[in-house]
Amino acid sequence: MRSIESYAVLICLLHAATLLAQQPVNAIRINQEGYYPQAPKYAVLVVNKAARDFCVVSGSGKDTVFKGQLGELKTSANSALQTQLADFSTIRKTGTYRLVVPGTTSSYTFRIAPSVHHSSAVALLKGYYYQRVSTALEATYAGSWHRPAGHPDNVVLIHPSAVSTQRPAGTVISSPGGWYDAGDYNKYIVNSGITMGTLLSAYEDFATYFDTLRTHIPESRNRIPDVLDEVLVNLRWMLTMQDPADGGVYNKCTNAAFDGMVMPGVTKAPRYVVQKGTAATLDFAAVMAQASRILKRFNKQLPGLSDSCLLAAKAAWQWAAANPALVYDQDKINREFKPVISTGGYGDRNFSDEWYWAAAELWITTGDDQYASLIGKADQQDMSIPSWATVRMLGHYSLLRSGRRYAAKYPASATALKEKLLRYADGFVDAINNNAFHTVMGRYRTDFVWGSSAVAANQGILLINAWLLSKDRRYFEAALTNLDYLLGRNATGYSFVTGIGTQRVMKPHHRPSVADGIVDPVPGLLSGGPNPGQQDRCKYEYAEPETSFTDQDCSYASNEIAINWNAPAVYLAAAIEALYKRVGY
Ligand code: 9MR
Ligand code: 9MR
Numbered sequence: 001m002r003s004i005e006s007y008a009v010l011i012c013l014l015h016a017a018t019l020l021a022q023q024p025v026n027a028i029r030i031n032q033e034g035y036y037p038q039a040p041k042y043a044v045l046v047v048n049k050a051a052r053d054f055c056v057v058s059g060s061g062k063d064t065v066f067k068g069q070l071g072e073l074k075t076s077a078n079s080a081l082q083t084q085l086a087d088f089s090t091i092r093k094t095g096t097y098r099l100v101v102p103g104t105t106s107s108y109t110f111r112i113a114p115s116v117h118h119s120s121a122v123a124l125l126k127g128y129y130y131q132r133v134s135t136a137l138e139a140t141y142a143g144s145w146h147r148p149a150g151h152p153d154n155v156v157l158i159h160p161s162a163v164s165t166q167r168p169a170g171t172v173i174s175s176p177g178g179w180y181d182a183g184d185y186n187k188y189i190v191n192s193g194i195t196m197g198t199l200l201s202a203y204e205d206f207a208t209y210f211d212t213l214r215t216h217i218p219e220s221r222n223r224i225p226d227v228l229d230e231v232l233v234n235l236r237w238m239l240t241m242q243d244p245a246d247g248g249v250y251n252k253c254t255n256a257a258f259d260g261m262v263m264p265g266v267t268k269a270p271r272y273v274v275q276k277g278t279a280a281t282l283d284f285a286a287v288m289a290q291a292s293r294i295l296k297r298f299n300k301q302l303p304g305l306s307d308s309c310l311l312a313a314k315a316a317w318q319w320a321a322a323n324p325a326l327v328y329d330q331d332k333i334n335r336e337f338k339p340v341i342s343t344g345g346y347g348d349r350n351f352s353d354e355w356y357w358a359a360a361e362l363w364i365t366t367g368d369d370q371y372a373s374l375i376g377k378a379d380q381q382d383m384s385i386p387s388w389a390t391v392r393m394l395g396h397y398s399l400l401r402s403g404r405r406y407a408a409k410y411p412a413s414a415t416a417l418k419e420k421l422l423r424y425a426d427g428f429v430d431a432i433n434n435n436a437f438h439t440v441m442g443r444y445r446t447d448f449v450w451g452s453s454a455v456a457a458n459q460g461i462l463l464i465n466a467w468l469l470s471k472d473r474r475y476f477e478a479a480l481t482n483l484d485y486l487l488g489r490n491a492t493g494y495s496f497v498t499g500i501g502t503q504r505v506m507k508p509h510h511r512p513s514v515a516d517g518i519v520d521p522v523p524g525l526l527s528g529g530p531n532p533g534q535q536d537r538c539k540y541e542y543a544e545p546e547t548s549f550t551d552q553d554c555s556y557a558s559n560e561i562a563i564n565w566n567a568p569a570v571y572l573a574a575a576i577e578a579l580y581k582r583v584g585y
Contacts, residue, residue, distance in 0.1 A: 012055040012064045012100045025493035025503055027105045028086075029437060032488040032501030033120055034111035039585040040477055042438045043086040043099050043107065044489055045070060051101050054086045059096030059109050066091050070101070076436035078445055079491055079544035083436040108502040117483065120500050121573035126215040127498075127524030127566050128230045130512070131179035133187065133237070133264070141217055145522050147512065150264020151185060151271065152176060156253055159272040160337040166245040175253045175273060178237025181344065182562035183510040185264060186254040189241055190328075190346040190388055191564050192234055193283025197357070197394045198461070198567035199231050200290045202574055204401055205468065209578035224301050227570075228294070232302075234563075235291055238284060239312060241273065247315030248276035249284040251328045251346070256339040261514045261553070274341055277328040281320045282354035283391065288313035289361035290398065313362060317371075320358070325351065346388060353392035356381055360395035364402045375399065375406070379416035383424045385458045387451070388564050393458075396421060397465055418469050425466035428459055429478045439485040440478050448545035450557055453496045453529035456482045457568030464575040467583070476576075476583045483572055491546035492530060497569070498561070499523030507553045509536075509560040514553045525561035526569045533557055 027046045035041040045051065050073045056066040071085035086099060091112060099107040130137065130145060134153055139146040158171040167173070178187045203210050203225070210227045214220050219229035242249050250273035259267045292309035295302055330345045348354070356374050363371040374381070378399055386393040399406045400418060407414040431443035440463065441447055441456035449455065463479035466472070481489075488495045488503065495501025498508060498521045505527040506520070507513075513521035530549040534540055538554040549558045 012057055012067075012102055026107060028099055028101065028107035029083075029489045029491075029493055030099065030107050030110050031484040032108055032110060032495045032503065034113060034116040036116055036580050036585045037092045037094055037112055037114060039480065039580065040089045041087070041091065041112070042481075042484070042489070043088070044437050045084045045086060045101055045104075046491075046493075047073070047082055047084055050084060051104055054099060054101045056088050056091060056097050056099050059098060061098070065093070065097065074436045076442075076491065076546065077434070078436075078442050078448065078546035079542070081436060081491055081547070085438055115577060117573050117577050120483075120487065120497060121570065121577050122213065122215055123499055123524035124497065124526065124566055124570045124573055125213070125227060125230065125524070126217070127522075127526075127561075128179055128233070128563065129215065129217045130522045130524070131563060132233055133178050133180055133185075134176040138218070144518055144520075145512070145516065147263060147516065148265045150266075153253060153271055156271045156273055159274045159341065161275040161333045162250055162273055164243065164245060167243065173240070173273065175237065175240040175271075177240075178234045178253075179563050180264070183508065183556060183560040184343065185259050185511060186252060186343045187237065188252040188254075188344055188346050189238065189249055189280040190251065190277075190283055190348060191344075191562070192238055193280075193287055193354075194386060194388050194391055194394065195563045195567045196231060196234060196238070196287040197290060197391065198564075198571055199227060200287070200294055201394070201397055201401070202567075202571040203227050203231075203294060204290075204398075205464075205571075206574055206578040209574060213574070222301065224298055228298070231291070235287070235309070238287065239308070241280075242284065242312055242316060243276065247281070247312075247317075247319035248323065249281040249316055249319075251275055251277045251280045252343070254341065254343045257342045259511065261511050263512060263515045266515075272339075272341070275328060275333060276319075276323070276326065278320055278323055278326045278351050279328065279346075279348040279354050279389075281316045281323070282351060282358040285313045285316035285320065285358040286354070286361040286391070286394070288316065289358070289365045293365040310365065313358075313365075317358060317362060320355075348389040350389075353390055353395075357391045357395040360398050364398055364405065367405060376410045376413055378410070379413045379420055383420060385455060385462065387454070387458075393462070397461075400465065400469060421462075422466055422470055425463055425475055425478075428463060429474050432478060432481055437485065437489055437491065439481040439489060441482050441485045441490070442546055445545045448530045448532060448548065450531045450533060450535070451528045451562065451565050452531055453486060453526050454562075454565040454568055456485050456529070457526070457565070457572045460572035461568050461575075464572065464579075467579070473583055476579060479572065480576060483576055486526070486569060486572075492549045494527075494549070494551065496527040496529050498525045498527070505551050505559065507551050507559065509553050509556040524566075526565045527551075527559050527561060528565060529558065531558045
């Protein structure tokens with residue numbers, strides 16, 4: 001018996017040392033960042049033929065610390081891949097490790113450690129600093145990615161689609177600052193909506209955690225949490241996008257056509273604000289109302305800002321009431337006006353969710369009954385994983401978070417909404433055991449859309465909310481499976497966060513990362529992830545929903561980065577870091 005065991009140990013160690021460099025993407029899919037000591041720990045082996053045993057060895061390869069059997073063979077519902085699960089949850093000791101499948105392969109090194117996702121949370125939040133418009137990034141904060149300022153946006157033309165009596169054709173306004181939306185250099189209000197709502201909600205849910213979280217940005221030493229300092233960069237830009245004459249909000253501040261793959265500041269193409277719209281204006285109202293109640297606590301540091309936000313929110317709401325169905329239809333605009341605008345559309349056509357979200361935020365902040373008509377029956381509203389066009393869930397989260405006010409006024413609706421959210425979350429929890437990568441992500445093939453990484457992160461937010469409402473550990477564990485997904489336990493084998501993990505995204509569709517001549521991309525940015533649509537016509541090696549990803553900078557459909565994708569990842573990583581000890585890990 002003894003000798004058989006030591007023979008098995010020997011096999012483990014031999015393979016740890018020799019197999020690592022043989023495959024382009026490792027067959028063992030792990031969270032490449034690592035695992036908490038007391039938490040569940042899973043890896044997934046992608047196989048052609050079922051294997052039986054696995055072991056975990058120390059990072060040095062000298063000691064075998066665990067031997068186990070792989071789970072039964074599973075065929076993925078989202079590709080033809082076959083996998084087996086490796087459960088090594090019983091390893092609790094802090095350290096660096098590798099997982100070995102004797103005779104087959106050995107994983108990348110990973111850690112088991114407290115606060116193992118701290119660096120991801122910080123990096124993902126810091127990602128926004130690198131997206132700042134109209135400002136130079138200094139080497140002190142940006143390291144090798146320092147760069148001059150781009151797009152001052154102090155001379156912005158009113159596009160003919162956006163003229164009004166007070167702002168006739170040729171009017172120039174100033175709309176500086178904010179964040180670049182994505183791999184492109186334009187700024188869009190609709191996409192800022194969900195992004196800001198998600199970051200503000202992260203702060204409302206985990207204020208204590210964020211109060212001390214530092215990301216080493218120029219504002220880190222002021223008396224405002226870094227997450228809010230970063231949010232203020234985009235909030236101040238958003239305020240410039242509201243027409244002071246009527247409260248309506250322009251859809252975007254943009255070039256007529258996308259800039260080339262150059263650094264910020266290189267191109268000097270004219271910038272425009274383009275047509276006001278109902279979605280943009282309601283998203284703006286929601287963000288300003290939520291910001292107003294949060295910034296109230298910082299009235300000393302930011303005198304008057306909370307009030308200005310609320311005034312802006314109310315004016316926006318009123319404009320929307322007068323213009324309840326103004327779609328942003330770029331093709332239609334281009335038939336009527338010059339110059340033709342060919343940058344991102346974010347052309348939402350259904351505003352019922354924006355109405356609800358804006359109403360919820362305004363009602364929570366003001367308690368004013370004029371916003372209450374949808375709130376008393378909130379539980380009758382749908383639930384779905386949010387996206388830039390579908391923001392109803394943000395209203396649900398805020399109402400449930402607001403606690404007393406909502407529950408006191410509408411007790412039946414509050415109870416029913418909470419129940420509904422928990423049952424909705426249950427469906428995602430139940431999906432894990434059938435999933436070939438042991439994640440919530442991939443419950444549906446339609447999870448893999450343009451920006452699928454944000455679907456995974458937003459499912460995580462739902463599950464964190466379910467935990468906050470129930471304190472049932474199953475929800476937390478389920479949320480963690482989607483962080484595992486983003487950091488490498490997925491069909492592609494990539495960590496989708498730049499700068500994090502061993503096999504990580506290196507060539508995102510991100511103009512600064514392409515143009516700066518630095519091998520490593522700008523860090524802390526979440527790649528869009530698998531998208532079988534392949535709208536970019538790059539060459540992909542695989543085409544199935546969960547494998548349709550290519551780490552090339554041509555691939556804006558699978559490998560761009562975007563502010564609305566980073567935000568839920570910030571929320572998820574931060575929530576997990578803020579909570580894991582309370583949950584008992
Ligand atoms: O760089 C643009 C990216 O941000 C957008 O998501 C994408 C889709 O709208 O478009 C990219 O720009 C491409 C354009 O659509 C077609 N010509 C090549 C551009 C850069 O690759
Ligand atoms: O995230 C957007 C995705 O849902 C759309 O399918 C896609 C095509 O319209 O556009 C995505 O948004 C892009 C935006 O239009 C321009 N900036 C980059 C965004 C991310 O690719």
